[in-house]
Structures are given as structure tokens and as C-alpha cells.
Amino acid sequence: MNRFFSYKNSIPAFAIGIAMAVSGLMSCTKVLDKPDLGAIPSGEVWTDLNLSTAFLNNIYLNVLPNWPDATYHVSDEGSGGGDVLFGQLTVNSINYWPYADIRSINLLLQQVPAAPFTESDKNTLVGQALFLRAWLYFQMVSRYGGVPIILTPQNLEDNLNVSRNKTSECIAQIVKDLDNAVALLPTSWNADNAGRITRGAALAFKGRVLLHYASEQFNPTQDPSRWQTAYNANKAAMDSLTKYGNALMPDFRNLWFVEGIGNTEAIMVTRFSYPGRPQTHDASIRPLEESQNYTGGDQPSLELVNAFPMKNGLPVTTPGSGYNSQAYWLNRDPRFATTVVHNGDAWALSGKTGRIQWTFSGGEAIGGTFSGFYTRKTVFEGYKPFDAEHSGTDWIEIRLAEVMLNYAETANETGNVQTGYDMITAIRKRAGIDAGTDGHYGLKANMSKEEMRAAILTERRLELAFEGKRDQDLRRRRLYASVLNGKKRTGLDIRLIKFGGKAGDFFAAYATGTINLNTDYFSYFSETPKLLDPNNVINYKDEYYFYAIPQDHLQKNPNLQQTKGWDGGTFDPLQ
Template sequence: MNKIKYYILLLFIVALPALQTGCTKVLDKPDLDAISEGKVWSDINLATAFLNRLYTDAMPSWARNSSSPEAINASNASSESDESGGADDMMYGQMTINSVDIWHYETLRSINLLLKRVPAAPFTQADKNNLIGQALFLRAWLYWQMVSLYGGVPLILEPQELNGDLNVPRSKTSECIARITKDLDDAAPLLPNIWSDEEVGRITKGAAMALKGRVLLHYASEQFSPAQNADRWLQALQANKAALDTLVKSGKALMPDFGGLWFVEGNANTEAVMITRFNNPGRTHSRDAAVRPLDEASNYTGGDQPTLDLVNAFPMKNGLPITAPGSGYNAQAYWLNRDPRFAATIAWNGVLWQLSGKSGRIQWNFAGSISSGSTATGFYCRKAVNETYKRAETEISGTDWIEIRLAEVMMNYAEAANETGNTAAAYEVLKAIRKRAGIDAGGNELYGLTSGLDKSGMRTAILLERRLEFAFEGKRGKDLRRRRLYGQLNGTKRKGLRITLTGFGGDKNAFYTAYAAGSVNLNTQYNQYFNEQVIDVDLLNVINFRDNYYFAAIPRTHLEKNPKLQQTNGWDGGTFDPLQ
């Protein structure tokens, strides 16, 4: 939908949360601060505006701690994994029953209201299908956000009334998954394969199918299936293959430029499958400010700082791990000849990073440099950072959030294929992902992958590829959760670098002058000017993820309001089994 039109309608509909009939009259003129429910469901523009508000309330954003209201709808925080530092009660084993509070029932009531009213509305069948299809997707999306954290939750499929029974018990997790996938199955045929450029951001048939594939992949993984049910992996394979085929037939493809794909909007972005649109002026976010160094940000900094562990995880341009014999890795110039996604993701000490459009600007992360004070790891995140934004523009960014891109659907398919015995199919996907990244094919055309991997080896390769491809996209923590891998981090601390200028007696102005004059070559002389010390990013605690954290507790406030809710197993004597 045209972004300007979107916001006008959004502001117009903001007076509708209660949707009560009975406008007051002032001098026989209609009260413009209220619109009757009857009018909403008899006017396609008002009904569409109502749906637009649901998009705003339901769709995810850049990070959980973002200032935008929709950001709470999914935890994208990199600090909930090993890709970034940051204090986190989950990582440190300090969670309480009130730590996770994602409870979407207010928005779900509005979605259920739309689904109840639209079938009888005087709209064309095409308009009804579009409204219902999008609403079904949003309902599935919100239920999945809760189920992925808590397991089964109350399934409420009708708009509740005050005179009804508001105390609904938790449904089994299996029942919730069945409803989520049914909503997505019902939504898909009602939705178009593609929207016009003005409407990009609305849910397509392929997006509904892709979300179903993601849901079933998670449901087949160890979080929900510790004993590994083979039928679940088969269902995940079928769903992701169907989604991939549908998306490719509708014109979806990997974008040629990994680093630049975030800045291509509309249908020209062939990789974006599910997005949340932003625009300046209009609806903006502060993520660019949050991840930039302080001297090039406005009112924010400190987000998404890459750990040394993530930095070392990127292979070389030949695809080999940095520890492999013959990889060509140079520890004194670790940025040279790396997987090109390294430079698109990581800002290291001495890299050309032309923030604010400053030609020739070099990023210095050493202690005492103008921008070093805001990085605890020695690195900054470059992914999806718009270099053209001036400092004052960084907290009003218009870069769209891409929740699902084709690369994920491909990787979801590869993982399910591997788990069902088709490791060869997984190889083909990883090769395609690495080819787009810019990794060399090599003489065996394997792009650095080890030949002859078995299921276990390929599983490890897939999880690594996901870590690299989707760094800072909110996927790493979810992968650790769904495959029950957090325990592998226990007892460790995330690492970073403390970088000290030693050349020129530590005189940074003398160093800057020499560098500007071209007498310093960091590619060959880095260790003559800098000392790097590995440091702990987790200063006070070691990682201590507890097994009961794989399914969160229902917060006390919800238990007090609804006495029929059971607490989750492992929390305060809880009796609800999220594996059922």
C-alpha cells in the first residue's frame, strides 16, 4: 500500500480501538472522533484501515528493545545469543516467572472481530478474500510468537464479550500448532502471489506458506520434539518445499548483493518475503542509531556489537574455516580474504566505513579513539546500516525490516531435507547461498564445504551457515532454542577485543597523520601499531542457560487474571506440559 496513504488511514483509524456504536452529535454534525462499528464494516476503506492498524500492532521490527511499539512482537535481540554481548537474565540463568511477557490477546480480539464481520460485509468477494487472508496470517503469526515461547496457550478464535467466559485454559501445544498451520493453509489461497509496489508489505500467498514452513521446522526441532519425531520432519520438508516452489514461481530469487539487499524496496527486492515497512517521513525506527558508533549516532548506541566468536566463525573467501590447513588465514590481518559477508556484517578497527556519506572515513575501534567508547567487543555491526544517513537522521530510519527472506526458506528446506535423509539437497542449497555470498567455488565446486558429510555433519554445517547468513536478523537465538543448543554455551563467556594503539608511542594524532599520509599499511603492518587483547564481554557472569528456559513461565499477572491457566512445567510447581 502507498506509504503516505497507509499513514493517513492509520491516523484516521486510531480512534477505533473500542469500536463502539453511538456517535454523539454536536450541532447535528457527526462526531469526527468516533466512527461506528457499522460504518467500519460497510466501508472497504475503513475496513482496510482497521486491517492496517492490525499490521502495525502485530508485525515485528528491528529489535525487542526498540522504541517502536511493534518491536515487542518478536524477540530479535542479538544479546540472547552468542553473536553479541549484553546483559540478559536468560543467558545468565536469572529468569523469573515474569521475565517473558508476550501476550497478544488484545490484538487477537481485533483480528477475530475482523474475521467475524467481514464475511457479511457488502464488499466484493475479492476484497473479502484479501482482508480475511491477511487477518488469518496475522492471527497465526501472533499465536506462533506465544507458542514458540510458552508452548500451548489459550486458543481464542472469536471476539470475546464482557458477558462471556473470559477465563480460557491453555490448549495443548499440538492443538495450537494445528490451528496455526490451518490458519496459514486457509490464508494462502485467499492471497495474491504478488502485490503492486504500492502495496508491498502486505502478506502474500508465498509468505503464508513460508511461515508455515518455519513453524513446522521449529515444531520438528528438539525444543518441541526432544525424541525427534520423524513425521514432523517430513511435514516440515513438504511445507518448506511447497513454499519455496511457490515463491520461485512468483519471481522470488536471491538478491545478487548480500550487503545491499536491505536497501532495495518494493518488488525490486526479489528476496524479501515478509517485511515490515518503514518510511521517513512517516513510520520510522532508531536501529541505525542504536548500532552505529556514538560519534555517528543520535541518542542511541551500543546495539548489536559482534562478538569475537562471531567474527571468527566467518570462513575465508575460499570457504574454508580460518582454522583449516591451507585456509590462508592471516591472524595479523584477519579481515583479508574472508567470506564477503564478513565485511558486510562486521566493522573492525581500520575498516573503510563511510558513515554519514563521509568519503574516505575510517572506523577506529582502538581505546581512546573518537568512536571506541561505545563498543564493548571491539567491533560494530554493519549489516543493514544505511551509510548515507547523516547523524541526525539515524534515529528516524526508514529501512524496512525483513522478517523472512528467500534465503531462510531455502535454508529451512535444506535442514528438513537433511533430517529426512536427503543430504544431497542440503548441499545444493548451501552451495547456492555461498555462491551468492561471493565465496569461491573451488575445484570441486563445493564452495569450501566438506565433501561427504553425513546427516550430523550437514546439520552442523547448516547451523553455521544460518549463523553467518542471518547474523543480527533475530535468528540465532531462535536456532539455539529450537535445537536445544544453549547448553553448549554454558560455563563460557562471550569474548571481544580490547585494542590499544602502541605505534607512535600511543599518540593517536600522530598515528592519524601518518595514516592519512599513506605511510601506514594495516594489511601488512597492523601488529606494529596495535595490540589486541582478548577480553570477556560477560564481566560478572558466565552463561548459565537453564533447561526449563526452553519454555517460559506464564507471568503472574496473567495467572491472577485467569485462574484456569496452568503454569508451565519447571516453573513454580507448574503442571502444564508444553510437549503435549
């Protein structure tokens, strides 16, 4: 049986929410005997393990990342990113200030050590909370640099006019929380608790944090000691994860649809389910004719399409790669077909065997793709439109392939180019790229550190496309100016040039089986590059590497300094 369906028949309690969790715990009592769930005395929460766990579950629901916003990618993967990419931010544009959730975490960390629970139960509660606090602080630090470090639950009578801590102090606290979490968390959970944070997730996230801190956003002078620290952390993550059974899933296309403990690649997951807690991302990236109420997200750019190499691993621009411009989809890296849907591609949405996706102008009954492409990645084809709008597909925030690439990058920056080869070739082997006679899967032999750095970033772009990582990579390595500024992203304007441009007549002829698009595509269609940014040139400003603190927070707290580079800014985020 497809594990996607069998696993969803049992929804873990912690994925539903605190009210349902608490009511489930009280199911053995009479309905009329239930207390007001909004008025449970705080003393009861910290003396009842089930209530304490429900309190933690609610923090999970508030804190864990969701599917990336399908219309807000600040990169060259597709359109979107508006104000950020076009240099139109104001001081109030980026507002992420989750101190209410941090207070809840601090309250749990304050109360649980004295609770009448077993040491094992205390450890797992505290370990999870420490990870979630580290998660929230890093989300802020990656946006603003240093922020106020609050480690106890503040009350109204406390001095709330706290100052920003140095970025280095924040990173140190994040790492400390993660190290403490690692010591307390289990290596795995049972199926009923799938999705909870594990020791491996804490190690992997620590590796990501330190990779960012070593990169140019935080480390413009490239202090080598930071890269060494990041390497040590990512090696430790790799060693632990592989020791306890984590491995690349054999099927890149379907790894998103194997959920729970059966997915050996998923490290950190946000659980979704229907009924209970569905997500709409699945609907948002499907064509409107196979969706409802959502569409238009994650439409690949021509730049991303052209970035995928051939099945032999060679870039399409390399002489002798085998690239066929008259049928550009043939013999490509298999991840191309898994990620991108092109005009005339087979796409069995809603379980429709033999369904073909047309993206030419006038080829879709309703709506259409602006870029000329759709994204196949993460889309479960068996969903009907209603199911897509109420999807239960989990979001994988960290998977082993990312950890491998983090490890490769930090190893390369510390002089170990071979680890870069080892990690990329393993990932390319799983993808289905040919090994070649040299076993390098299309990679150039004897690469320098600089060449390997570029190869790793390219591999990240392909392997992690539409997983919310491309903009992070451009940001942490300060690549916007050299990669995107001054450019406009493009797609394809595809036109039917036969049958008088009448789509119905073309479809009728295609149904006879006499049209072979692999050999005669451009006999029927013209493709012209079109601008996805017709009115704007990309202009990512240098001050965007550390955003402004919104005025609302500055007005409430006069001790907060604005970030340098913004009006009145005095806080140095590089300290």
C-alpha cells in the same frame, strides 16, 4: 537512481496508521465535515471497505515484528541477553500476551464475511487477518507452549476463564489458519500495497512454524513424521516462491536497501518511513560520533568474527585455509566485510568518502565499541546522524535465503543431504565465496546427516547474523547447554602501541599514506581478548525452553496452568 530513495518518496497509506488512513480516505470532504475518528460507529466500519481496510492496517501496525532489540540478543552474536542467558529469569520476566490484538483480528474475521464487499476484497481482508492471527499465536507458542485458543471476539459477559490448549492443538490451529490464508491471498501486491502479506509469505511462515515444531524444543524424541511434514511445507514454499519470481538478490550487502516490489528476496517485510513511521535501529548500531541519541547495539563478538570462513569457504581453523592471523580481515568470506567493521576498516558513514573506523582504545572521539567491532549489516552509509535516528529502512522478517535454509535443514533431516548442498552452495555463490575445483564452495564432500546439520546451522549463523534468528536456532534445537553454557563471550581490547599511545599522532602519520595495516597492523596495535560477560557465566536453564506464564495472567484466570519446570507448574508444553 538508487531505489532506496526513489521508493521512499511514495509512502503507502497502510504503513502510516489508522487515523491517517481514515483521514486520507475522507480528504475529498470538507475538513469541518469529518466525523470524530475515535467514535466511528462499528456498523460503518464493516460496511465501508476503506474503513475495514484501515481497521486491518491498524492491526498490521500493532502486530508486525519490529527491528530486533539491538541490546537484547540472547546468543553468541554479541553482548546482551542478560537475565535469560545468565539464568536470572523470574516467572514474570517474559510477558507476551497479545489477546487484545487477537480479539481485533477475530472481530474482523467475524464481520467481513457478511460485509457488502466483493468476494475478492473479502478474501484478501480475511487472508491477511488469518495470517496475522497465526503469527501472534506462534509468537506465544514459541515462548510458552500451548496457550488458550480464542477464535471469536470475546465480550465481558463471556466466560473469560479459559484453559490452555495443548501445544499440538495450537500448532494445528496455526497451520489451519495459514492454509486458509494461502487459499485467499494473492501472490503479489502492487507497489502501493508493498508490505502486505502474500501467499508466499504465508507458505514461508508455515515452513518456519513446522521447522520449529520438528526441532528439539518441541520434539525432543525426534519424531521423524514431524520432520517430513516440515519438509513438505518448506518444499511447497520454495516451489511457490520461485515459481512467482522470488530469487536471491545479486548483492548481499545492499539487499536491505532495495525496497518494495523490486526486492525479489524479501518475503515478509515491516514497512518504515520518514516522516510517518521511522525506526531508530539504524542509529542504535552506529558509532556515537555518527549517530545521535542511540548507540552500542549489535557489536559483534569475537566468536562471531572467527566463525566467518575464508573466501575459499574453508574455516579459519582448517590447515591450508589461507588464514592470516596478522591481518585476519583479508580474504575472508565477503559476508565478513558486509557484517563486521574492524579497527582500521573503511566505513563511509554519513557519506564521508575515505572515512576510516577506528575501534582501538582512545581512537574514537566520543563513545566507543565494547567488543572492538561494529556491525555494518543493514546500516545505510549515506544517512547523516539525524537520518539514522529517523530511518526508513524496512525490516525484512523473512527472506528467501532463510526459506532456502529451512528447506535445506528439513531435507537433510529426512535423508536428503544433497538438498543441503544445493541450498548452501547457492547462498555461498551469491555471497562471493569461491566455488573451488569441486564446486562445493568450501563445503566438505560426502557429508553425513550430522555433518550437514552442523553446516546448515553454521550457514544460518553467518547468512542471518543480527537478523534475530541465531537465538531462535539455539532455542529450537536445544543447543544452549552444549554451545554456550559455562562460557563467557569475548571481544577485543585494542591498544595503540606506537606514538606513545597518542591517537592524534597516529592519525597524522596514517594520513600520510605510509602506514599499511594489511602488512604491519601488529606493529601499531596490540589485541587482547576481553570478556563481554565479565561478571557472569552463561547459564541458560532447561526450563527456559518454555517460559513461565506471568503471575498477572494466572491471578486473573484461575483456569490457567503454570508451565512445568516452574513453581507449581502442571502444564506439559510437549503435549
